[in-house]
Amino acid sequence: QKEVEQDPGPLSVPEGAIVSLNCTYSNSAFQYFMWYRQYSRKGPELLMYTYSSGNKEDGRFTAQVDKSSKYISLFIRDSQPSDSATYLCAMSGGTYKYIFGTGTRLKVLA
Amino acid sequence: ETGVTQTPRHLVMGMTNKKSLKCEQHLGHNAMYWYKQSAKKPLELMFVYSLEERVENNSVPSRFSPECPNSSHLFLHLHTLQPEDSALYLCASSVEKVGNEQFFGPGTRLTVL
Numbered sequence: 305q306k307e308v309e310q311d312p313g314p315l316s317v318p319e320g321a322i323v324s325l326n327c328t329y330s331n332s333a334f335q336y337f338m339w340y341r342q343y344s345r346k347g348p349e350l351l352m353y354t355y356s357s358g359n360k361e362d363g364r365f366t367a368q369v370d371k372s373s374k375y376i377s378l379f380i381r382d383s384q385p386s387d388s389a390t391y392l393c394a395m396s397g398g399t400y401k402y403i404f405g406t407g408t409r410l411k412v413l414a
Numbered sequence: 415e416t417g418v419t420q421t422p423r424h425l426v427m428g429m430t431n432k433k434s435l436k437c438e439q440h441l442g443h444n445a446m447y448w449y450k451q452s453a454k455k456p457l458e459l460m461f462v463y464s465l466e467e468r469v470e471n472n473s474v475p476s477r478f479s480p481e482c483p484n485s486s487h488l489f490l491h492l493h494t495l496q497p498e499d500s501a502l503y504l505c506a507s508s509v510e511k512v513g514n515e516q517f518f519g520p521g522t523r524l525t526v527l
Contacts, residue, residue: 345502350516394455394516398513401470404457
């Protein structure tokens with residue numbers, strides 16, 4: 305079993321839809337969680353950073369962590385074509401080493 | 415310059431060449447990382463430097479050799495690479511504290527012929 309599982313997609317949604325992106329993990333020691341957005345042939349851009357459980361909101365983005373279920377989510381409200389990218393989750397148990405998911409490709413159709 | 419910069423952005427090299435990738439961070443961070451990103455695979459951590467000392471080396475082949483002369487600069491020296499080493503090589507930096515956010519550069523797209 306991989307430490308971090310992420311559906312590769314692609315996920316296609318119409319403009320304005322609410323998007324839900326998810327990762328599951330197996331290591332209960334993980335407590336630092338990040339979401340990155342990566343456009344084609346670019347480096348990952350940090351979107352959200354959360355510690356432990358709970359929700360965090362930043363503009364149209366909401367990150368949720370459910371440590372009891374070992375499940376994290378990123379919600380995008382009012383999705384735009386410019387949100388079309390690959391979204392990576394990453395998590396760490398308190399070392400320098402973050403474990404990344406393989407990424408979910410999102411396409412927002414105009 | 416702001417954030418994390420990497421040069422060159424694209425590199426094509428033969429298997430017998432020697433080349434170097436350069437990374438510079440302008441964020442005042444003191445930990446720097448090299449990652450390899452291959453198609454349909456998660457990012458693979460190659461090297462971590464904290465306060466200019468290497469703290470982690472994930473069993474990377476010796477044909478990859480990192481160098482960190484100071485907290486702002488990081489190099490990855492390449493020699494006698496294999497075609498399967500073709501990938502996007504990403505540099506990242508963070509504050510020297512475990513669990514802190516990592517900020518990435520744009521990457522170097524490496525092709526080994």
